Amino acid sequence: MTGAAGLPASATAEARRVPGVLAATGVRRTSVVVPGGLEARTVTAQGIDPEGVERTMDLKVRSGSLTELREGTVAVSTAQADAAGWHLGDEAGLWLGDGTPVTLRVVALYERGWGFGDVTLHTETLAGHTVTGLDDRVLIRTAPDADTGAGLAGLAGRYPAAALVDTDRLTGDIAQDLAVSGWLNKLLIAVLVGYAVLAAANTLVMAALARTRELALLRLAGVTRRQVKRMVHAEQAGLLGTALVIGGAIAAVTLTSVVNAVAGQRVPYVPAAGWAVVVGGTVILALVATVLPVGRLLRTPPVEGIGLRE
Known part of the structure; x- marks a missing residue:
């Protein structure tokens, strides 16, 4: 009542x-x-x-x-x-x-x-x-x-x-309120993630374009376009792996502390689909924001590229 x-x-x-x-x-x-x-x-x-x-x-x-x-x-x-x-x-x-x-x-x-x-x-x-x-x-x-x-x-x-x-109505009202609150939280997180993705993509693209003279010099020294791409891919794989390890460690420590303080549990629950989206999105973002700009640079004649200022 x-x-x-x-x-x-x-x-x-x-x-x-x-x-x-x-x-x-x-x-x-x-x-x-x-x-x-x-x-x-x-x-x-x-x-x-x-x-x-x-x-x-x-x-x-x-x-x-x-x-x-x-x-x-x-x-x-x-x-x-x-x-x-x-x-x-x-x-x-x-x-x-x-x-x-x-x-x-x-x-x-x-x-x-x-x-x-x-x-x-x-x-x-x-x-x-x-x-x-x-x-x-x-x-x-x-x-x-x-x-x-x-x-x-x-x-x-x-x-x-x-x-x-009755119990069903009471719990139903509570569940509805929680669903609305959860939807608003997801919307806020999506906006924050969107800004973070734009900032990260912009940084990666600018970093790749800043290597114009470096890549042109390698090509003038006899390195082929395929070799340059393989070098860039290897660099990105190493950096991406390191970033995932460090980011995963930071997320694990943070989530464990928060879940332990809020729910009293030692191990946070993260759905497998959530892990896949985060890791997959990170990999795709890093590759697209780096490989595409580098591919554009490699289409520029090295003689022109070496004369460009960074």
């Missing part, structure tokens, strides 16, 4: 009393500020009443227990715990959304911080520290084959702007 205007704690209590409801958990979305390596950062958080939370919310707890969550305690995602250096039982210092500093004992570590937020607090800890003091939604678990539609509809009707939303 969601409420655009917010839902009081009584909505959760009433939902638990509806026949056929196994558990109900009020969720209050907020943000907190946690210490970082160089500076503090804001992370997504949620406030819940842990009663029956194991039936309504699967945080995939790795250690500890959400049943221990109460005022003065906190559960954090494994990614956030690693970033802040927190362990089970530690005292975690952070700032609530209104800037109030608090020190809370870590009672649980969970893996699904992306979907639920990196910090999970008891609603009593957030009391008086959010704008409205209301829950954003109530997660409800019903018994199999239980007829709870009328009871829950009546409950939603007692609160302004409240509505019942």
Whole structure:
């Protein structure tokens, strides 16, 4: 059950009393500020009443227990715990959304911080520290084959702007928002890559054309056009191989650090098609931006080429 205007704690209590409801958990979305390596950062958080939370919310707890969550305690995602250096039982210092500093004992570590937020607090800890003091939604678990539609509809009707939303619709809306965000990110990356390709191609072409006198001198010394092309191809193969190795190493270190900090995983996942596009595009760009200008230079008579200024 969601409420655009917010839902009081009584909505959760009433939902638990509806026949056929196994558990109900009020969720209050907020943000907190946690210490970082160089500076503090804001992370997504949620406030819940842990009663029956194991039936309504699967945080995939790795250690500890959400049943221990109460005022003065906190559960954090494994990614956030690693970033802040927190362990089970530690005292975690952070700032609530209104800037109030608090020190809370870590009672649980969970893996699904992306979907639920990196910090999970008891609603009593957030009391008086959010704008409205209301829950954003109530997660409800019903018994199999239980007829709870009328009871829950009546409950939603007692609160302004409240509505019942099933799991498929809720996750579908989230997936749609993520798809739009992903499309915008891809568009931005495409623009950045386009500018990078233009800059790289321009640099390679200018570097190739700057060798006019050098190649003309080689041809006047008796080197054939075929030999010059083979030399250029060998140079490009060596430079391209070195560039791919160095670029791959830099990308691996960067991606590993980012994925470890964000998702807590050591090895980043890159689709095989992605590798093929990046490597293939790099090879094609290097060859086209070098071989074609050199071919044009070789069509220029060496006597004319030797007299051109770079």
